[in-house]
Amino acid sequence: MQAEADGVSYHYIEMGEGAPTVFLHGGGPGCTAWSDFGPVASLFAQNRRCLLVDTLQYGRSEKCVIEGPMWDFHAAKTLALLDALGIERADFVCNSWGGTIALNLAAKYPGRVRSLVVTGSMPVFYGPLAPLPEGGRRGRNARDAYYGGDGPSPAKMRELMARLEWFDPEAIPDETVAMRYEQSVDPEEMELAARSDSPRGDWQDLTAELGQIKAPVLFCWGMQDAFLTPDYPLMLARMVPRGQLYVMDRAAHHLQEERPHDYHAVVSGFLDQKSEPVE
Helix, strand or coil: CEEEECCEEEEEEEECCCEEEEEECCCCCCCCHHHHHHHHHHHHCCCEEEEEECCCCCCCCCCCCEEEEHHHHHHHHHHHHHHHCCCCCEEEEEECHHHHHHHHHHHHCHHHEEEEEEECCCCCCCCCCCCCHHHHCHHHHHHHHHHCCCCCCHHHHHHHHHHHCCCCHHHCCHHHHHHHHHHHCCHHHHHHHHCCCCCEEECCCCHHHHCCCCCCEEEEEECCCCCCCCHHHHHHHHHCCCEEEEEECCCCCCHHHHCHHHHHHHHHHHHCCCCCCCC
């Protein structure tokens, strides 16, 4: 389905009925809402209205060029999407890039977020114990390597996913690799990847914003996350007024794909809590 929101076009998949729950995916090459949350979506859709949204510049959403602070841009456009869909207040379940968008949305527009689940996101550029891997640029470096050299290939996609996103490389489904690869060579995504300017906008540190979030936040992390070890989300959980942390064993950056039933059990338990935001 497509929705127009404040001058841009979003693609989303809607499943189920109940409390509106928005799923925002990660920023790896070829990621979409379905590639990241397809394995777990049907579980949540048993008792929730699930909206799996392709973020701007990904999937079948508009490949617009972003100018100015990137997370402010995404938060404002996501808010416009909620308005377009008639959603006053929603739960958010997010991976990586999408989690940073949702954290900023919750800080800037607190009345629109009931609760928030964040996995593998990097809203601040420092860690509590040691410098972040590759100076916090591991994802951007991986993207550059994937599109560089001889260009994208299914083998390079599988290598990227095995090295950075999954705990068990042997468990990565061939269809997921194919889905990600095919999306990554979309002409508009290739064009964005080839640009030498900053089409994704200016990077923002959200230190100040985290303290403004009123909604309960669950940081749900993989013990073997290659980007950010569990000390990092523990720091984030202490920076937000109502932060919690769950660390899943035998999981890396995409635990909702690696262990969908366990992920659903933990996340749905959190979302179903009858808690209210701090005043």
